[in-house]
Amino acid sequence: xxxxxxxxxxxxxxxxxxxxxxxxxxxxxxxxxxxxxxxxxxxxxxxxxxxxxxxxxxxxxxxxxxxxxxxxxxxxxxxxxxxxxxxxxxxxxxxxxxxxxxxxxxxxxxxxxxxxxxxxxxxxxxxxxxxxxxxxxxxxxxxxxxxxxxxxxxxxxxxxxxxxxxxxxxxxxxxxxxxxxxxxxxxxxxxxxxxxxxxxxxxxxxxxxxxxxxxxxxxxxxxxxxxxxxxxxxxxxxxxxxxxxxxxxxxxxxxxxxxxxxxxxxxxxxxxxxxxxxxxxxxxxxxxxxxx
Amino acid sequence: xxxxxxxxxxxxxxxxxxxxxxxxxxxxxxxxxxxxxxxxxxxxxxxxxxxxxxxxxxxxxxxxxxxxxxxxxxxxxxxxxxxxxxxxxxxxxxxxxxxxxxxxxxxxxxxxxxxxxxxxxxxxxxxxxxxxxxxxxxxxxxxxxxxxxxxxxxxxxxxxxxxxxxxxxxxxxxxxxxxxxxxxxxxxxxxxxxxxxxxxxxxxxxxxxxxxxxxxxxxxxxxxxxxxxxxxxxxxxxxxxx
Ligand SMILES: Nc1ncnc2c1ncn2[C@@H]1O[C@H](COP(=O)(O)OP(=O)(O)OP(=O)(O)O)[C@@H](O)[C@H]1O
Ligand SMILES: [Mg+2]
Numbered sequence: 285x286x287x288x289x290x291x292x293x294x295x296x297x298x299x300x301x302x303x304x305x306x307x308x309x310x311x312x313x314x315x316x317x318x319x320x321x322x323x324x325x326x327x328x329x330x331x332x333x334x335x336x337x338x339x340x341x342x343x344x345x346x347x348x349x350x351x352x353x354x355x356x357x358x359x360x361x362x363x364x365x366x367x368x369x370x371x372x373x374x375x376x377x378x379x380x381x382x383x384x385x386x387x388x389x390x391x392x393x394x395x396x397x398x399x400x401x402x403x404x405x406x407x408x409x410x411x412x413x414x415x416x417x418x419x420x421x422x423x424x425x426x427x428x429x430x431x432x433x434x435x436x437x438x439x440x441x442x443x444x445x446x447x448x449x450x451x452x453x454x455x456x457x458x459x460x461x462x463x464x465x466x467x468x469x470x471x472x473x474x475x476x477x478x479x480x481x482x483x484x485x486x487x488x489x490x491x492x493x494x495x496x497x498x499x500x501x502x503x504x505x506x507x508x509x510x511x512x513x514x515x516x517x518x519x520x521x522x523x524x525x526x527x528x529x530x531x532x533x534x535x536x537x538x539x540x541x542x543x544x545x546x547x548x549x550x551x552x553x554x555x556x557x558x559x560x561x562x563x564x565x566x567x568x569x570x571x572x573x574x575x576x
Numbered sequence: 577x578x579x580x581x582x583x584x585x586x587x588x589x590x591x592x593x594x595x596x597x598x599x600x601x602x603x604x605x606x607x608x609x610x611x612x613x614x615x616x617x618x619x620x621x622x623x624x625x626x627x628x629x630x631x632x633x634x635x636x637x638x639x640x641x642x643x644x645x646x647x648x649x650x651x652x653x654x655x656x657x658x659x660x661x662x663x664x665x666x667x668x669x670x671x672x673x674x675x676x677x678x679x680x681x682x683x684x685x686x687x688x689x690x691x692x693x694x695x696x697x698x699x700x701x702x703x704x705x706x707x708x709x710x711x712x713x714x715x716x717x718x719x720x721x722x723x724x725x726x727x728x729x730x731x732x733x734x735x736x737x738x739x740x741x742x743x744x745x746x747x748x749x750x751x752x753x754x755x756x757x758x759x760x761x762x763x764x765x766x767x768x769x770x771x772x773x774x775x776x777x778x779x780x781x782x783x784x785x786x787x788x789x790x791x792x793x794x795x796x797x798x799x800x801x802x803x804x805x806x807x808x809x810x811x812x813x814x815x816x817x818x
Contacts, residue, residue, distance in 0.1 A: 447687075454673055454684055460635055461671040466659035466688035466735070570675075 285418045290541050291534065296425040296494065298533020299432035303487040304510030305517070305525035306439065307480030313456040313520035314476045317375065320382040321362060322484060323507015324389035329355045329485030330404065330492045330502060331397055337405045352485040359481025360474050368470065386504075393500035401499040404492035424493045431490060435483065436526050443522065452476060456520065509536075509552065516556050518569020527567055532556075584647035586611045586739055586770055587632070587663075592641030592651070594624075594631050601627045603794040604641065609739060609772050614765050616773045616781040616802065618815055619791035625774040626668045628791070629741050632772075633665035634658045645739070660688045662738035666745065668774075670728040674717030678708055681716050681727055685734030694734075701730040704760070722753040729760065733769075740764065741772045746780065758784055778815035782806040790815070 304326060311319045329351045336347030366385050370378050412423050443449035454462040455472045463469055491506055492498050509532060517528025532552055539551035559567065587609040594602035602624050609615045617625050630636045632643055634655035643651040645661055653661075664685075673681050682701055686694045702709035705726045711719060716727060725745055732740060742761070746754040758780050765771060765784075775781035782788055785802035790811060798805065805811045 447691075450676070450680060450684065451687070453676065457673050457675055458671050460655075461667065461673065462684075463635065463655035464633060464659070464665050464667065464671075465684045465731075466656050467684075468656045 286541075288419055289421075290537050292419070292421055292425060292429075294534030294537035295530055296428045296533070297537060298513075298530035299428045300487055300491050300494070300506065300529075301510045301513045301532050302432055302526045302529025303435060303483050303490070304506060305514040305529045306435070306522065307484050307487075308511050308514040309517075309519055309521060309525040310452075310476050310480050312514070314452055315363075315367065315473050317367065317378045318382060318511070319362075319367075319477075319480075320379070320507070320511075321385035321389055322480065323503035323505075323510070324386050324393075325355050325359055325362075325481050325484040325503070326488040326491065326507065327393060327498075327500060327503030328358060328389060329481075329488030330498050331393060331402075333485070333489045334402055334404055334492070334498055338402075348486065348489055351489060352482045355481040355485035355488075356478045359477040359484070363474055363477040368473075390500045390504075397500070399499070401497045404496035404498050406493075406496070422494075424490075428490045428494065431486060432526070432529075435486070436522075439479075439522055448472075448475065509549075512553065512556050515566055516559055518566030521566070521568045521570070524566055524568035531567075584644070585609060586646060587772065588642075588644045588647075589628075589632065590642045590644075592628075592631060592638040592643065594627055594636055594638050596627075601794055602631065602638070605791070605794070605796045606641075607789050607796065607799075609770060611738075612765075612768065612770055613787060614761070614771045614773060614785045616775055616785035616788045617791060618775055618778040618781055618788060620814070621776075622793070623791040624794045625791055626743055629665055629743050629772070629774055630667075633663065633667075633741065635665075659735045659737075662736075663741070664732040664735045664737035664739070665741045666728050666732040666743065668743040668747070670724050672716045672719075672724055672727050672731065674715070676716055677713050678716055678719070678727060679712045681731050682708070682734050685731035688735065697734055697736065701733065704733075704763075705730050722749055722756075725749060725753075725757060726760075729757075733764070737769070739770045739772060741774075743774045744776055745773075746775065746777050754780065778811070779806075782811075 307322045308319065311317065332354045333347045333351040336342040336350050337344065342350065362385055366381050367378060370381060414421050414423055414426065443453060451462065451467045451472050454465060454467055455469055459469055510529065513528035513532040514525050516532060517524030535555055536548050536552050540548035543551060585608040589605065589607045591604045591606050592602055593604055605628065617628065619625055627636065631638055634653055637652050642649050645663060650661060673684065682698055683694060686697055707723055708727060708730060711723065716724065719727060729745060745757050749757065754777065761771060761773065762784055773781055773785065782802045782805055788800065788802045788805045789796050790798040790805065798811065
């Protein structure tokens with residue numbers, strides 16, 4: 285049963301990566317930029333939820349909602365202040381700005397919450413163990429997987445069916461043509477940052493519910509891995525983020541369990557390299573299409 | 577100002593200058609399109625025809641000069657606000673949304689219109705372009721070149737423009753399809769759409785148009801009735817290959 289336990293833990297960890305990867309992939313698809321500050325938005329989300337639970341006495345659901353609201357505002361503000369002025373700039377300038385934004389958020393967190401790691405309260409998802417047959421699954425694991433499924437279905441329907449979702453697809457395909465349709469590109473990009481950042485808040489809470497140590501660098505490693513997952517699945521593709529995230533989580537847990545605990549992360553990146561050698565656009569990525 | 581808005585041309589471009597960084601692409605051109613006309617803009621590669629249309633559509637900003645639609649200045653307003661003012665551009669290279677279906681592309685053309693009006697316009701487009709009806713659910717990237725051009729034109733028409741700007745609609749099409757595109761343009765004109773047409777195919781363009789402007793390296797060098805220019809020696813030498 286250890287195999288199945290590992291598999292479920294892998295899927296759960298991968299679900300967190302997948303939710304974070306959505307933020308990278310949607311922003312990349314629409315704004316054609318890598319928002320390296322995304323991982324740190326997760327950290328801010330986790331801290332806000334932490335404060336809500338620990339200091340402000342909020343019920344868990346309210347703490348999550350406040351955290352989502354704060355992250356949404358944060359994401360939209362970052363986009364408006366730091367990235368929008370660089371819309372026509374070289375992509376390297378945007379990348380450096382994003383990295384700078386990442387350090388800014390980490391240092392602000394250091395100022396506000398200090399360097400000492402906080403222990404994330406268990407009140408939200410008290411990790412009671414649920415037995416399904418011979419399987420021992422924590423409730424945090426189940427809730428994480430469930431949240432991921434709900435988010436994926438909702439986002440897929442949103443982009444396929446709604447007017448705003450279709451506008452997002454247009455902007456990601458051809459910004460100029462989208463403008464000619466009357467789509468307000470800046471508004472659409474802001475909106476994408478809003479969704480990505482709200483999801484980051486959820487990911488932050490889920491992450492800290494399973495791995496309850498919270499510090500200013502908490503978002504970095506999951507951020508990098510989720511970015512890897514997005515590339516792995518095909519950057520720009522929503523189902524790709526889902527698949528990439530889950531595979532990455534499963535590979536990581538199995539690598540650590542059966543090969544080497546120390547090399548777990550290295551194995552993850554080795555697999556990524558192999559996949560990209562075989563299929564440079566990622567598992568579900570569309571090959572770059574030549575304009576006719 | 578107000579006393580002669582009645583007589584104002586639908587589109588009036590006055591002395592615009594457009595730059596790409598340091599490149600001075602449009603060096604002060606003026607042109608007019610009156611309600612109900614087909615006006616064509618012809619010229620060699622790189623003359624600045626697309627730049628002119630893109631500037632009118634709001635994708636580029638003129639550094640100097642004015643553009644007025646019905647007497648109201650629109651330069652610098654931004655492309656996304658142009659459609660609701662009654663101006664649509666069918667851009668060079670078609671630029672349909674390749675990953676969306678034919679129907680979705682058409683719906684995006686009507687993005688700024690109330691949802692309730694879309695079904696009727698879709699029906700209209702399917703009547704005018706029966707090929708698109710057959711391929712309604714097909715992903716646009718898989719259409720043939722001619723079908724993609726039809727889709728691009730239909731998509732622009734979905735906004736019910738007062739002025740339709742077409743940038744080289746016959747580009748890369750077989751002669752029979754070129755004929756078809758031009759007959760559609762004539763039909764559209766017949767149904768009251770005003771057209772500003774940019775074309776490499778000067779012969780065809782001058783045949784369907786009422787008036788024409790000839791562009792050369794960022795300037796307008798000739799203008800007049802299309803039929804006069806069609807028989808003008810200089811135009812024939814430069815653009816009609818005779
Ligand atoms: N994005 C751009 N950046 C820099 N220069 C540009 C850009 N687009 C066009 N130009 C230059 O501006 C000039 C006018 O180009 P434009 O595309 O308007 O010509 P055109 O008349 O439409 O030509 P064609 O018939 O080949 O489509 C050309 O010299 C071109 O090199
Ligand atoms: Mg051109």
